[in-house]
Amino acid sequence: GQQLNQSPQSMFIQEGEDVSMNCTSSSIFNTWLWYKQDPGEGPVLLIALYKAGELTSNGRLTAQFGITRKDSFLNISASIPSDVGIYFCAGQNYGGSQGNLIFGKGTKLSVKP
Amino acid sequence: ETGVTQSPTHLIKTRGQQVTLRCSSQSGHNTVSWYQQALGQGPQFIFQYYREEENGRGNFPPRFSGLQFPNYSSELNVNALELDDSALYLCASSLGTSGGPKTGELFFGEGSRLTVL
Numbered sequence: 001g002q003q004l005n006q007s008p009q010s011m012f013i014q015e016g017e018d019v020s021m022n023c024t025s026s027s028i029f030n031t032w033l034w035y036k037q038d039p040g041e042g043p044v045l046l047i048a049l050y051k052a053g054e055l056t057s058n059g060r061l062t063a064q065f066g067i068t069r070k071d072s073f074l075n076i077s078a079s080i081p082s083d084v085g086i087y088f089c090a091g092q093n094y095g096g097s098q099g100n101l102i103f104g105k106g107t108k109l110s111v112k113p
Numbered sequence: 114e115t116g117v118t119q120s121p122t123h124l125i126k127t128r129g130q131q132v133t134l135r136c137s138s139q140s141g142h143n144t145v146s147w148y149q150q151a152l153g154q155g156p157q158f159i160f161q162y163y164r165e166e167e168n169g170r171g172n173f174p175p176r177f178s179g180l181q182f183p184n185y186s187s188e189l190n191v192n193a194l195e196l197d198d199s200a201l202y203l204c205a206s207s208l209g210t211s212g213g214p215k216t217g218e219l220f221f222g223e224g225s226r227l228t229v230l
Contacts (some may be wrong), residue, residue, distance in 0.1 A: 004155075006155075033218065033219075035221075040223070041223050041224070042117075042203050042205075042221035042222050042223045042224050043156065043203070043221045044221070045218055045219070045220060048218050088155050088156075090155075100146075100158050100161065100169050100171070101146075101156075101158060101219060102158075103155030103156050103157070104155055105153075105154060105155050106154075106155055
């Protein structure tokens with residue numbers, strides 16, 4: 001089945017630094033989404049991308065849908081302590097049910113004040 | 114606007130038992146999807162319900178079954194529980210399967226943490 005490779009697996013950064021993480025897939029997606037999950041909670045949608053090449057921002061977060069449709073990245077600028085959590089990329093296929101998101105294994109972000 | 118709510122939040126069962134988890138979708142959403150999230154992993158798609166029928170299924174055995182009710186709420190049932198069924202079970206709602214923009218945006222509840230002993 002399809003798999004997403006998400007990297008890095010974990011990051012330890014200083015407050016104020018910028019962060020970059022990415023996802024690659026063995027096949028194409030028509031939608032890429034980025035979620036953040038805090039301990040004991042469900043994932044929260046951060047950004048959704050619908051077109052190859054699309055670049056979308058949400059506050060300090062910026063994400064791009066790769067031109068090949070097989071990758072996406074998420075950048076966080078000027079990190080703050082509340083950015084701590086696990087970030088998941090997710091892709092969605094043509095032809096699948098709308099609910100069928102394929103998730104990466106997550107990037108765990110730790111921020112030192 | 115009411116978000117996705119799930120119950121119970123935590124439960125413990127023994128191997129071989131059956132469990133029912135419940136989910137109320139976000140206001141205005143008519144589609145519910147269920148995911149299983151093992152510790153340290155990303156969520157895995159179990160199935161989706163739209164118009165009270167299963168509309169897509171992941172790689173899970175038939176002992177995982179579900180229902181959707183006319184008010185769009187949903188249940189996940191798991192029979193003959195196994196130790197590996199221990200996980201966080203997430204419900205997500207969305208705007209349906211019309212294929213239009215934003216129908217792929219799922220909104221998750223906080224999950225039901227199942228422990229099988």
